[in-house]
Amino acid sequence: MCGIIGFTGSREAAPILVDGLKRLEYRGYDSAGLITGTGSSLHLRRRAGRLVELEKLLATQPAAGTYGISHTRWATHGGATDANAHPHLSADSTIAVVHNGVIENYLQLKKQLQADGVQFRSETDTEVLAHLIAHYYQGDLLLAVRKTVELVKGTYGLAVVCKHEPGVLVGARLGSPLVIGLGDDGNYLASDASALAGYADKVVYLNDRQICQLDAESWVIRNQDMDTVDATAHDIQHYLGDYDAGKGDYPHFMLKEIYEQPEALANAMRGRLDDADATAHFGGLNLTAQQLRATDRVIMTACGTSYHAGLVGEYLFEELARMPVEVEYASEFRYRNPPIDRSTVILAITQSGETADTLAAMREAKRMGHTSLAICNAVGSSIAREACGGVYLHAGPEIGVASTKAFTSQCAVLTMLALYFGRTRHLSAPQGQKVIDELRALPDVIRQTLRCHDRVKDIARKYADMRNCLYLGRQYLYPAALEGALKLKEISYVHAEGYAAAEMKHGPIALVDADTPSVFLVPRGQVFDKVMSNMQEIKARGGPVIAVCSPNDAEVAHIADDLIPVPDVPEYLQPIVCSIPLQLLAYEIALLKGCDVDKPRNLAKSVTVE
Numbered sequence: 139m140c141g142i143i144g145f146t147g148s149r150e151a152a153p154i155l156v157d158g159l160k161r162l163e164y165r166g167y168d169s170a171g172l173i174t175g176t177g178s179s180l181h182l183r184r185r186a187g188r189l190v191e192l193e194k195l196l197a198t199q200p201a202a203g204t205y206g207i208s209h210t211r212w213a214t215h216g217g218a219t220d221a222n223a224h225p226h227l228s229a230d231s232t233i234a235v236v237h238n239g240v241i242e243n244y245l246q247l248k249k250q251l252q253a254d255g256v257q258f259r260s261e262t263d264t265e266v267l268a269h270l271i272a273h274y275y276q277g278d279l280l281l282a283v284r285k286t287v288e289l290v291k292g293t294y295g296l297a298v299v300c301k302h303e304p305g306v307l308v309g310a311r312l313g314s315p316l317v318i319g320l321g322d323d324g325n326y327l328a329s330d331a332s333a334l335a336g337y338a339d340k341v342v343y344l345n346d347r348q349i350c351q352l353d354a355e356s357w358v359i360r361n362q363d364m365d366t367v368d369a370t371a372h373d374i375q376h377y378l379g380d381y382d383a384g385k386g387d388y389p390h391f392m393l394k395e396i397y398e399q400p401e402a403l404a405n406a407m408r409g410r411l412d413d414a415d416a417t418a419h420f421g422g423l424n425l426t427a428q429q430l431r432a433t434d435r436v437i438m439t440a441c442g443t444s445y446h447a448g449l450v451g452e453y454l455f456e457e458l459a460r461m462p463v464e465v466e467y468a469s470e471f472r473y474r475n476p477p478i479d480r481s482t483v484i485l486a487i488t489q490s491g492e493t494a495d496t497l498a499a500m501r502e503a504k505r506m507g508h509t510s511l512a513i514c515n516a517v518g519s520s521i522a523r524e525a526c527g528g529v530y531l532h533a534g535p536e537i538g539v540a541s542t543k544a545f546t547s548q549c550a551v552l553t554m555l556a557l558y559f560g561r562t563r564h565l566s567a568p569q570g571q572k573v574i575d576e577l578r579a580l581p582d583v584i585r586q587t588l589r590c591h592d593r594v595k596d597i598a599r600k601y602a603d604m605r606n607c608l609y610l611g612r613q614y615l616y617p618a619a620l621e622g623a624l625k626l627k628e629i630s631y632v633h634a635e636g637y638a639a640a641e642m643k644h645g646p647i648a649l650v651d652a653d654t655p656s657v658f659l660v661p662r663g664q665v666f667d668k669v670m671s672n673m674q675e676i677k678a679r680g681g682p683v684i685a686v687c688s689p690n691d692a693e694v695a696h697i698a699d700d701l702i703p704v705p706d707v708p709e710y711l712q713p714i715v716c717s718i719p720l721q722l723l724a725y726e727i728a729l730l731k732g733c734d735v736d737k738p739r740n741l742a743k744s745v746t747v748e
């Protein structure tokens with residue numbers, strides 16, 4: 139949510155900043171801005187709207203200079219206007235600030251500043267920071283930033299420049315990620331290492347409450363007491379992996395990421411399936427055999443799509459490991475005070491590793507002394523670094539705001555985790571080996587499943603004008619129904635509800651009419667007949683039915699209006715397989731409606747505010 143990039147070095151800063159913002163734009167796209175410096179002159183350029191508006195401005199009013207900071211915004215305080223776009227300046231225009239996060243006590247700080255005669259030029263919470271830093275500035279920007287952040291309640295990732303210190307960038311972090319990038323032509327500050335690919339060779343991660351200063355040749359990180367902190371520079375390639383961070387030949391990141399799923403699943407499993415012991419292994423789980431045996435309950439906590447993966451995980455752990463699992467929205471878990479005994483492990487599930495609520499939930503669990511693990515995609519993210527142990531997805535960067543490959547990879551990792559726990563309990567070696575074989579076949583199964591795309595396109599054309607849509611499934615496919623509905627609503631703005639199919643009768647069936655299609659997830663399995671009865675109930679009320687079903691299923695074909703056959707797999711893998719047509723359906727409907735698939739309105743990737 140919001141992106142920051144700063145540069146100081148021997149090259150012109152503006153093109154580097156704009157290129158970095160392009161890579162970060164999926165994190166927020168209400169407005170964008172930058173400030174560069176030539177000697178002690180600062181050049182501010184900012185515009186409401188997409189980054190392209192800033193680029194147009196720069197074409198007529200270039201911003202010269204070899205250092206600068208920039209920002210792409212997801213509005214929290216104040217609408218998407220030029221005046222609210224970052225950077226924000228102090229009243230005397232000596233200090234410029236870009237900020238990710240929320241200053242919770244900004245109103246109180248603003249009132250104090252106004253009482254001292256400071257005139258505000260925006261509605262943002264960030265502007266108080268610029269004025270406060272200017273207030274404390276006495277020739278040392280780093281010190282002024284440190285004094286300012288002491289007053290602040292809330293979260294921040296900050297980048298600051300001062301016209302009296304040309305070439306110097308100061309950064310600070312609390313709850314919003316910030317990294318230093320080290321390159322041949324200079325040094326960088328960014329909210330996300332992925333913005334630095336191709337520019338920096340090494341990255342250094344800041345921890346909460348640390349501040350940093352960099353110029354073209356040097357960098358330093360300090361703690362609150364201004365002591366120098368030892369920090370390690372990591373090879374950036376290690377964090378970004380081998381995935382192509384561009385769109386390639388695809389029109390949208392979302393489509394590219396949908397089609398990357400066979401490879402992402404193979405990567406999630408690579409080196410982790412162990413035929414000798416018929417189990418799975420994870421390098422970073424950091425659980426001793428005793429801890430593993432002593433664990434008799436798991437609480438999974440996550441948000442959005444990752445929460446849906448957690449719900450799939452609940453079924454998986456019950457079936458494969460016979461372990462009780464609770465799945466809780468991280469935003470709820472962090473403020474609850476549930477009784478948790480020592481044998482419970484907390485498992486945070488997150489693509490970005492930066493979701494504010496998930497991070498806070500995990501920290502709360504850690505504070506209470508519980509073993510807190512994470513399933514995470516973004517290497518080096520806050521959650522990945524703070525968890526006691528965990529499993530990376532290795533799905534590569536997910537840029538499309540709607541999560542696709544992360545979801546299916548999370549389900550695959552949860553399957554392997556359930557296998558791992560199961561094999562320390564009742565699951566026999568032959569049963570474990572069967573799971574391994576079925577998992578190994580999955581990437582190819584997904585390749586076959588993707589062949590449904592043309593069929594899905596036809597169905598999308600037929601239903602593109604719908605205003606409401608229901609997604610129905612049972613057992614493993616109930617969370618897949620929730621996820622299908624989320625995909626449709628977030629990128630096509632069509633109202634969609636996911637339900638456990640049998641729950642329909644308890645209220646939502648009142649919504650059914652000839653203009654409200656129901657997408658049934660009904661491949662062959664234990665509850666097939668039950669779901670068929672639910673389908674009949676919808677048909678009896680005139681509701682159109684789209685069925686995601688087993689190949690050549692005459693029984694389903696007899697009732698449903700439209701069929702999307704998918705390959706047969708064991709039930710515990712059905713959420714992964716059935717999600718593919720649902721992702722494609724949401725994508726195609728969004729395209730037909732002219733929606734911006736990769737940057738849906740009001741949303742942003744990685745929700746780093748509460």
Ligand code: F6R
Pocket residue numbers: 441442443444445487488489490491492493496539540541542624628744745
């Ligand atoms: C929906 C989507 C979101 C995220 C949620 C959690 O397509 O992407 O619902 O799943 O914001 O994000 P992570 O997984 O990064 O913690």
